[in-house]
Amino acid sequence: MTYAQPRDFEYQSAPHSAEPRFVPLPFLTSCEHTQRRLNKEMTVRHFEAGQTLQIRGRCHHRVHVILQGTATLSTSLPDGRTQILRLLMPRDLVGRLGSETTRYDVTAISDVTAGSMSRHEFESLLRISPEMTRRLLHSTLRELDEAREWLLLLGRKTAAEKLASFLLVLQNRSSIRHPSHIRLPLCQFEIADLLGLTHETVSRQLAHLRDQGIIEYRGTRQVEIRDLAALVSASGNHTDPHDMPYVMQ
Amino acid sequence: MTYAQPRDFEYQSAPHSAEPRFVPLPFLTSCEHTQRRLNKEMTVRHFEAGQTLQIRGRCHHRVHVILQGTATLSTSLPDGRTQILRLLMPRDLVGRLGSETTRYDVTAISDVTAGSMSRHEFESLLRISPEMTRRLLHSTLRELDEAREWLLLLGRKTAAEKLASFLLVLQNRSSIRHPSHIRLPLCQFEIADLLGLTHETVSRQLAHLRDQGIIEYRGTRQVEIRDLAALVSASGNHTDPHDMPYVMQ
DNA sequence: CGGAATCTTGATCAACTTCAAGCGTCGTGG
DNA sequence: CCACGACGCTTGAAGTTGATCAAGATTCCG
Numbered sequence: 001m002t003y004a005q006p007r008d009f010e011y012q013s014a015p016h017s018a019e020p021r022f023v024p025l026p027f028l029t030s031c032e033h034t035q036r037r038l039n040k041e042m043t044v045r046h047f048e049a050g051q052t053l054q055i056r057g058r059c060h061h062r063v064h065v066i067l068q069g070t071a072t073l074s075t076s077l078p079d080g081r082t083q084i085l086r087l088l089m090p091r092d093l094v095g096r097l098g099s100e101t102t103r104y105d106v107t108a109i110s111d112v113t114a115g116s117m118s119r120h121e122f123e124s125l126l127r128i129s130p131e132m133t134r135r136l137l138h139s140t141l142r143e144l145d146e147a148r149e150w151l152l153l154l155g156r157k158t159a160a161e162k163l164a165s166f167l168l169v170l171q172n173r174s175s176i177r178h179p180s181h182i183r184l185p186l187c188q189f190e191i192a193d194l195l196g197l198t199h200e201t202v203s204r205q206l207a208h209l210r211d212q213g214i215i216e217y218r219g220t221r222q223v224e225i226r227d228l229a230a231l232v233s234a235s236g237n238h239t240d241p242h243d244m245p246y247v248m249q
Numbered sequence: 250m251t252y253a254q255p256r257d258f259e260y261q262s263a264p265h266s267a268e269p270r271f272v273p274l275p276f277l278t279s280c281e282h283t284q285r286r287l288n289k290e291m292t293v294r295h296f297e298a299g300q301t302l303q304i305r306g307r308c309h310h311r312v313h314v315i316l317q318g319t320a321t322l323s324t325s326l327p328d329g330r331t332q333i334l335r336l337l338m339p340r341d342l343v344g345r346l347g348s349e350t351t352r353y354d355v356t357a358i359s360d361v362t363a364g365s366m367s368r369h370e371f372e373s374l375l376r377i378s379p380e381m382t383r384r385l386l387h388s389t390l391r392e393l394d395e396a397r398e399w400l401l402l403l404g405r406k407t408a409a410e411k412l413a414s415f416l417l418v419l420q421n422r423s424s425i426r427h428p429s430h431i432r433l434p435l436c437q438f439e440i441a442d443l444l445g446l447t448h449e450t451v452s453r454q455l456a457h458l459r460d461q462g463i464i465e466y467r468g469t470r471q472v473e474i475r476d477l478a479a480l481v482s483a484s485g486n487h488t489d490p491h492d493m494p495y496v497m498q
Numbered sequence: 499c500g501g502a503a504t505c506t507t508g509a510t511c512a513a514c515t516t517c518a519a520g521c522g523t524c525g526t527g528g
Numbered sequence: 529c530c531a532c533g534a535c536g537c538t539t540g541a542a543g544t545t546g547a548t549c550a551a552g553a554t555t556c557c558g
Binding site: 075076077078079081082083085097098103104126130133134136137138140141143144145147148150151152154155156157195196236237238 | 406
């Protein structure tokens, strides 16, 4: 369960201050020289909810690092069926590396603040910084694990298990002070596209979890987890991912 | 459609020669020094069909590069439902980087020949070779794209579309001389676990493609594509991934 | 030849989708 | 300030897809 990486990171700036020019991105490098060059090239941009950051098949010349807000990475079939592939949250990188055109749509689903720089510049920075390359490799491997967790969810879990799993992913990202309080960053339509369901099924399964007393509705797009153990059990997951029985070979 | 990368690579060795000691892996590096060290540490191993290369949750101290044969990367739920995450074919790397324990099962589904070396050694080679790191990053990004293509398939495609898409993936890997002749590397049970279906549904959908004249059965586990255009159309894919309408923003 | 594994086919069933309608909420403009 | 409309959410009824259950048929191999 790891859409989550950063529980602690959020871009800090005085709410109504002038546009900050420098964006510290210590998670991309610890090398001072590289960091300076990153800062020099990166500027802050804002995207409104609903706005498109990138469109499948197009060539985009800038990469972005999400600083605030949520976006979706998605793809779709010619007839309009769409699958959300990943939620993009603070610290996530948006932009295709090593290829001219994007394969996915990126859409802001809340107002988004991002650090933005030329893709060309970013790639040349990668070429000269092995450390940045290494960090990018590790974050890509983590993304791959998340994608694979989702393959299991989409291919083999029931609707009820999908919803429970989804809430647990959000729970892992939720604030440490209120671990059972969950703010849903997407509407039910989008949740459906993330879980491979219809929005009606999402509504019914959430209602069912509520009727079982496992969660409680708290105003719009907020839920409270009343029974975490039951939620975990409803998710169909292994309780502990490493509790496999040990058998000598 | 890109489980495929290498259409041309196959590990060459005299069939009954003594165990080769050196394994050339030019796709991991072009640096001669690194290549030499890779060769020095890597030894050839064989795995029989059905044998397990790695088990979820365990700590494995060796990494492997598939040279011949096919293996699956898979995961499962406590009650036994399993999802195949990826087919591992020649040139694919097996082994977890940056973490002690594996998250997935790796199983040979045919006899497999692999180059094998200590994970520790491999990781230290990565630390000193930025070029190898860069190559690994690019192959990881490609794996991520493949996983995401599969997310769309599992989340949004119908059973018929899944089978058609699967055959097209295999077609992309098939020999250049006989592009319409497809050898299935998995039994229908495994195809079902790859596509998120049951084996009965796989059998029925294949029969349906045959009845439509789109494919033809050719002995066990071999099919011939009779009508590629129809197969593409049945897969639900965009004909060209980059044919999106161009709309000015 | 015999037994296991794989594949096929049919009948029934359940989960989820589809279609349809109504309700609540929020934001905007009169 | 209220009315209206868009949007999101809920709920019901009916319909479909694919799963499940159950036999057979076929292939593979020792």
